[in-house]
Amino acid sequence: RPREGIVTDAVIYDRGYRPYDGPRRGPAGARRAVYKEGLRRVFGLGRKARAKIFPWSMVALASGVAVVIAALHFAIGSLAEAAGQGLPSYPDLFDGYSWISIIFIAYAAPQLLIPDRTNGVLSIYFSRPLTVEGYLTAKVLAYLSVVGALYIVPQLILHFSLGLIADDGFFAYMGDHLDFWWKVPLVTLAFAAMHGAVAFFFASFMKRTGTVSATLLGTIIGGLIVSELFVDLDFPGSRYLTLIAPDQHPRIFRDWLYGREGFFPATRVGFEPWVSVIVIVVVTLAVAWFVRRRYRRLA
Numbered sequence: 001r002p003r004e005g006i007v008t009d010a011v012i013y014d015r016g017y018r019p020y021d022g023p024r025r026g027p028a029g030a031r032r033a034v035y036k037e038g039l040r041r042v043f044g045l046g047r048k049a050r051a052k053i054f055p056w057s058m059v060a061l062a063s064g065v066a067v068v069i070a071a072l073h074f075a076i077g078s079l080a081e082a083a084g085q086g087l088p089s090y091p092d093l094f095d096g097y098s099w100i101s102i103i104f105i106a107y108a109a110p111q112l113l114i115p116d117r118t119n120g121v122l123s124i125y126f127s128r129p130l131t132v133e134g135y136l137t138a139k140v141l142a143y144l145s146v147v148g149a150l151y152i153v154p155q156l157i158l159h160f161s162l163g164l165i166a167d168d169g170f171f172a173y174m175g176d177h178l179d180f181w182w183k184v185p186l187v188t189l190a191f192a193a194m195h196g197a198v199a200f201f202f203a204s205f206m207k208r209t210g211t212v213s214a215t216l217l218g219t220i221i222g223g224l225i226v227s228e229l230f231v232d233l234d235f236p237g238s239r240y241l242t243l244i245a246p247d248q249h250p251r252i253f254r255d256w257l258y259g260r261e262g263f264f265p266a267t268r269v270g271f272e273p274w275v276s277v278i279v280i281v282v283v284t285l286a287v288a289w290f291v292r293r294r295y296r297r298l299a
Contacts, residue, residue: 030130031138038142041115042108058104058150062097066154069093070161077165090184091258093158094151098191098250101150106216108146109199110209112139117298118207126299136295143196151188155180183257190250194280195220197287198246204291220247227265239269246283249276 025032044051069088076082083089088096116122125135159180166173198219202212223245230241242265243249255262256273266276 027129027131027134030125030128031134034125034130034135034138035142038112038139039145041111042142042146054107055104058100058107062100062150062154065096065100066157069154070157073158073161073165079162079166082162082165088158090155090158090180091187091254091260093154094187094191094254095251097151097154098195098247101147101191102195102217102220102247104150105143105147105195105199106213107209108143109196109216110203110206110212112143113200113203114207114209114212122295122298132292132295132299136292140196140200143200144192147192147196148188151191152184155184187250187254187257190253190277190280193284194246194250197284200291201287204294223247224265231265231268239271242266242269243271243275243279249279252276253280 040046043055044053072085072087073082076085076087116125126132159177163170163173168176195216199212199216202215202219206212206215224247227242227245227248230238245265248264248266252262252264252267252273253276254260256276261267267273
């Protein structure tokens with residue numbers, strides 16, 4: 001006779017759950033998964049069609065502009081005539097694509113950080129063999145992959161197009177312009193680091209992607225306007241306030257690398273280009289420290 005209070009008609013149901021018996025890829029596999037998920041989220045893969053409209057429209061715009069510029073060079077057929085017609089050269093191309101990139105970063109950076117935080121999945125990520133540093137590294141690599149491609153692919157199209165119409169021939173042109181292979185990546189890194197640092201800073205604590213996008217664009221444009229005001233002011237320390245425009249620093253570095261003279265607030269008050277390099281490095285490291293500290297608290 002069963003004792004009082006003890007259930008005797010319990011039933012065990014087999015719902016088909018099985019322990020995971022696949023390969024365990026460890027921290028490296030976890031970082032790769034976060035990296036791939038970051039790319040999927042930025043491009044709207046696996047989501048509704050409307051999530052794909054903006055990112056792929058930006059990709060189409062960037063690709064279309066590059067093809068048009070290459071076609072114009074082919075139509076002219078001469079490097080000297082193309083330069084005389086004012087067609088973009090390597091440093092010029094960074095100007096146009098930097099604004100395409102800024103608009104894309106305003107969308108991509110919050111997509112990389114905010115959903116995981118607001119959807120409450122960070123605790124799931126960090127319960128696996130994935131550290132905060134590994135998680136953030138994967139997010140940054142996803143960001144650099146996308147933004148780097150926006151800058152470098154059009155430069156490659158331009159580079160090979162110029163080689164095909166060069167008077168000395170394709171291979172001679174390639175040999176004479178080997179500096180392309182280190183100048184373009186360095187300038188790309190400067191743009192991606194500065195703009196990305198500002199975007200990741202806001203995305204690390206704001207909860208709405210639209211707010212981050214608007215704040216980033218406001219910081220970029222507003223910084224240029226405010227720094228211009230300090231150029232003409234004369235009070236102790238006023239010249240240092242011209243450094244607050246983040247967008248000017250990668251452009252100053254680009255002009256320095258390509259031997260050009262730019263017209264930016266910081267250079268107009270007498271700052272040397274290496275000061276902009278220091279600003280880019282300091283801002284990037286400071287934001288990296290801030291974001292890491294914040295996510296360690298969230299973990």
